[in-house]
Amino acid sequence: MMKESNEKAVASTREARCFQFCTFHVAGRHYGVDILKVKEITGETAFTPVFHAPKEVKGYVNIRGLISLVIDLRPLLGFESVEPGESSRVVLFKPEVGEAFGALVDSVGDVLSVPSTSIEWSSSEDDASAQSGQGEGCIGAGVCKLDGDLLLLLDPAKMLQSVQEKVLA
C-alpha cells in the first residue's frame, strides 16, 4: 500500500506530502536516493575490475547470475577512492533507471521519509551549469533539510550517464 501511494506521489507532482529516501554515507557525507529507484542492497564486494574503464567504475559484480556494473561513488563525488570495507555496500538500482548497475557506498543509513516542503529540487538550469562540473553537481537531484543535517539527493540515472560520458571521453 505504502509503496503504491508513493509511486503515485512521485508520478503526479512534487507537491506530494512525503518522499522516501534510501540514505547512505560516502566519505562522511550523508546522501540519499529515491527509494523507488533502488532494487536491492548487497554486501557483495568481490568486484571484477574492468581495466580501461574510468576510475569511477569499480568493476563488475555477479548478483544471482546477473552481471551488474558497480560505480564507485567516491571518485564520482570527488573523493579519494578506498578499498571496500566491512560496512561497504552496493546499492543496486532498478532496470528502469538504467542497465544493470549499482553504486558502491561506504555504508548505508536509514530509510527517511521527508516532507516535500523540506526538499529543494535542483532546477534544470542548475543541471545545465553543472554538466561539465565534477562531484555532486553533475549527479545531484536536490537537497533535503533534516534536523541538523543536510541530505544530498542523488539521481542514479545521472550517475550512470556521467560514467558513460567518462568512458567515451
Next chain:
Amino acid sequence: MKYDKELLDEFVAEAKEHLSDMEDELLSLERGSPDPKLVDKVFRAIHSIKGAAGFLGLRKVNDLSHVMETVLQMLRSGEAKPNSKLVDALLAGVDALNGMLADIEASEKVEIQKILDKLGSLLAKQVSPKARKELQRAVKIVDADGRPAGFEVSEFVLKNRPKEHEFLYIFKYDLQELQSKGGVSPLALVKELLSMGEILSASLNTSAKSLSEDLSKHSLRYEVLYSTVLEPELAVKASKLPEDRVLRVFGEDDAPAKKGDVEAEAPEAGASVDQEAADRAEEREERKEDSGSAKKSSAERSDTIRMNLSILDKLMTLAGELVLVRNQHLMRFSDSADPAARGISQRLDIVTTELQETIMRTRMQPVGNVFGKLPRIVRDLSAKLGKRIELAMAGEEVELDKTILESLADPLTHIIRNCCDHGIGTPDERAKAGKPEAGHIKVRAFHEGGQINIEVVDDGRGIDPARIKEKALKVGLVDKERLAQMSEKDIVRLITKPGFSTAEKVTDVSGRGVGMDVVLSAIERLGGALDISSAPGVGTTIAMRMPLTLAIIPCLIVGSGGQRYAIPQVNLEELVRLYDGDVAKKIECDNDQEVYRLRERLLPLVRLDEVFARPRPFTQEVKRLIAETRRKELRARIQEGRTRGSFTFAVLKSGPDRFGLVVDSVVGTEEIVVKPMHGGLKPLKIYSGAAVMGDGRCALILDIDGLAAHAGLDFALASSGAKASDAVKSSSAKLAEETQAVLLFKNGPEEQFALPLPLIKRIERIKLSDVQRAGEREFMAIDGVPTRILRIDRVFKVSPCVEREDMYLLMPKHCAKPVGVLVSSLVDIANSPLDLNTDSVAEDGILGSALLKGKMTLYPDIYRMVELLEPEWAPKKVERAGGPKRILLVEDAIFFRQLVRGYLEAGGYAVETAENGREGLERLEAGRFDLLVSDIEMPVMDGWDFIKAVRADGRNAALPAIALTALDGEKDVDKARSAGFDMYQVKIEREALLKAVEDSLKAGRRTNQGGSRK
C-alpha cells in the same frame, strides 16, 4: 469467426512481425533504395498476411492487404514508382493493419473503405494506360475444358506472376473440416503454400449469413487460386487436399481448350471427379501413410509457442546460477557422511545439468529452416540464367542456435547464388567439358568436433587461380612477389578479400558489390570459419564451420594481475611456455616490438598487463617504452642470475594475423555463458563480453581484434606465413653480413665477454675439482691431452673469477698448443655488430667493446691472451733486415680490422689500416708497402675496384695482394684472381693467414699466381 484464440494470436504475432520492419522498408523505397529485393520483401510480407487472413476469414484484413499487395505488385513490376504519395498511402495501410491486429476480433468492424479508395485511385493515376487496361480487364479462370471455374482476376495480376509460375490451381478447402479435424494448422498451410507460390485470389462461401455467427454447423468453403511452380502431383501434396479438390486451371486466354490440346492436360490435371472415384480407396491408403509424417510435423507446429527471447535469456541466467548453487552444494556436502544428503546432492546435480541442457535447447532450430529457402533461389536463378541446376540437400535436421541460424541465411544464400552464377556453367559449356548438362549443387549440414559444418559443393567450373591472380593484381590486392609465394589455396582465398569480385560482368544475380568478403566476415562474426577448395573444371567446395551456439562458447581462461580472463577458443591457436634461460634468449625486439620466432615466423608479443595499464591505444612511443622497460627487466634478471621462471603466451589469431598474448598464468578451458558488456562500457574495445565463472565471480572476455588494435600491432612484418618467413630469412641473411655471431660469457660477476663463434673449437663443461696445478699454471686433461687453462682475470684488469664447481672451458681454434679459457657462465649467443668501440677499453689483448643485449661487452683477443700468458709459445718474431715488413690492411669492419691487425702485428709485421678501397689507394700513394691484405665487400670502393686500381697503377703492379673475405664460392676465387689478387683467404683463420702472408712476402707476386685458399 470461431477460430480459436490461439490460432488468431499466432496469426497476429506473425503479421506484426511482418509489419514491424515495413515502415522502414517503405521509407527507404521512397528514398529510392535500388535494392529490388526490398520491394519483393514488402510484397511477400503483405502477401503472407493476405493469404493467412483469407484462411482465417478475416475479410477486412484480407481486403486491405489485397489492395496493398496490388500496389506493391505495381512497384515490383516497375509499373509504378514509389513516390511519396504512394508510400504515404501504403503507410496508412500499414497503420490500419496494425490497428486491426491490435484488436483482431473486432477487425471486421473497422472501416477501411477510405484507405481502399485512396490506394485504388492512386493506383489508377500512377500506372501507364496499358497497365491500367490490364488491371481493369478481368480474365476468367477456366478449367482444362474451358469451363469457368468461378474466379476472375485482372490481366495484370495474371501477367505479373513470377515467370516460373507455370501452373494455376484452385484448391477447394473446407475450413470447417480443417478446423475440426485439427490436422493442419491453416497458418502453417498458408506458409507452406506461400513458400512455393502465390495466392492470386480467394473466395469464401458459407451457408451462414455472417461470419460472426457460430459457424460450426455450417460448411465453410474456401477456394484459393494458387499460382505456383509446382507440377500437378506436387501441388496436390502441398495443398494437403485430396486430389479431387485440386483443380488445375488456366487463364481463359491460355486455356488448353482454346489451344486444342485438352487431352494432354486433362489426365494430369486430375480434375475429373469421375475419374477419381475409382481410385479413391487406393488413394486413401496412400494418404494415410502421408498423413503419418504430416501429422507429426503439424503436431510439432501446434506444440510450439512464441515467447520473448529475454525470458529465455533470463531462464538461462537462472539455470547458470543454479549450477553455481549446485557447485557450492556439492563442495559442501559431497563428502558428507550422511548417505541421504549425498543422494540428494547427486539428484540436484543431475537435475540441474539436465535443466541447463534443456534450456540451451530452447534456442536451437533445425538448419532446414534456412535450407528451405534454397530450392526456390536455385530454381529462380537457373531459369533466369538459362542453366540447369539441381539442388540436393542433406542434414536439414541438424540443430543450430537461432541467432546463428538467422545470421547464416544471408551468407548461405550468397554462396548459393555464387554457385549458380559463377560456378555452374551453361548447358552448352558443360556439354563441351564432358559433364552432364545439369549442374549439381549439394548442401550438407553435419556435426563434427562440437561444431556444425555446412558444406556447399558444386560440380561447376571451379575457381581458376590464374584468373584470380590476374584480377588480384589488377585491383591491387597483392603485389607480384607476394603472389608468387602464395599457394593455390591462398590464391583461391583471395576471393574473400574486400574489393574482390571475380564475375567478369556484373550481373544482377551475384555481382552487386557484395562479395565473398561479406560472407567471410559474417561467418567470422559468428565465430565460424570458412574454407574454400576448388579444382578448376571439376568444382568448388565451400565449407563453413559454425559453433553450435553463441550463448556458450568454449574459452581458455588465463590469469593476469590476479584476475581471470576468457579468450574464445576460436581465436586461440596454441600456447607457448618458455622456461628459465629461454625467456631471455628467445624474446627479441624488432622495431620496438617484442617478438618471438615461432617456427620461422615473427610473432609480435602483446603483454596483457601492459594493455590493461594503458587505457589509450599504444603509440610508437609507448611501445618503445614498454620494450625498453622489459629489456631492462630481463637484463636485470640475467645479471642477478634469476633465470628461473616461465613465460607464457597464447598464440591468437586476429583475422589473418597472429600475435602472442603474454599472460601470468593459464587456468584452463571452460565453457562459459556469454553476457554482453554493460552498455556503458561497450566503447571499451578490448572486451567482447563478460561471464560468470564457476565460483560465482565475473570474468571478462577479451576481444582479440580489439586487443591487437589497442596494442598498435603492425603485422606488416609478420603478416602471412610465406611473407613472414621470408622476412626472417632476409633479415637473418642481412644479419650475417653485418654482424658476427659471438658467444657471450662471464668470468667475474661484472664483465661480459664476447668471442666470435668461428674462433671457438669447442666448449667443455668441467668440474673445478678436476683442475690440476703445476706451479702457477693450471692444467686439465681433456680427451687425455693436458690442456693449459687460461684465466681471463690473470690477463686483464677485470673482476676475479666466480669459482663454482661447474665451470666451462672455451677452447679456441688455431692455437699451436691445447689451451682453454676458463669461464664461469655462458650467457647467450648474440649477433655482434662488426664495429667495435676501441676507445673506452684500451688494454693490450682487448680488441674493443660493444653494447650487446644492453650490456657493455668486452672482446678479448684470444691469441693475444695466449701470448701474454705464455710468451714463449708465440711464433718466433722474424728478425728482418731493414725493419719489419709493411702490410696495408684494407677492411671496413673494425672487428676484423682489429683482429687481423692483431694477428699480423703479433707475427712481427708493421700494419697500416684503411677502411675502404679509396682510403687504401690514398695510403698506397703516401707510403711504401710490401703486401696488401684486402677485404672484398666494403663501402665506397670495394675490393674488386681497389685491386683493379692498384694493378692499373704501374708502380704497384708487382705488389703481392691477398683477398680476405667471407665469400668462398669457386666463382669468387676465380674472380679474385682475375681481378689481380694473388691469394684468397676466407675469414678468418689465423694460422693460414699468417702462412699466406709469409709465403707471399717471400715469393713476391709472380710466383704466387697459383696461390691457395687454405
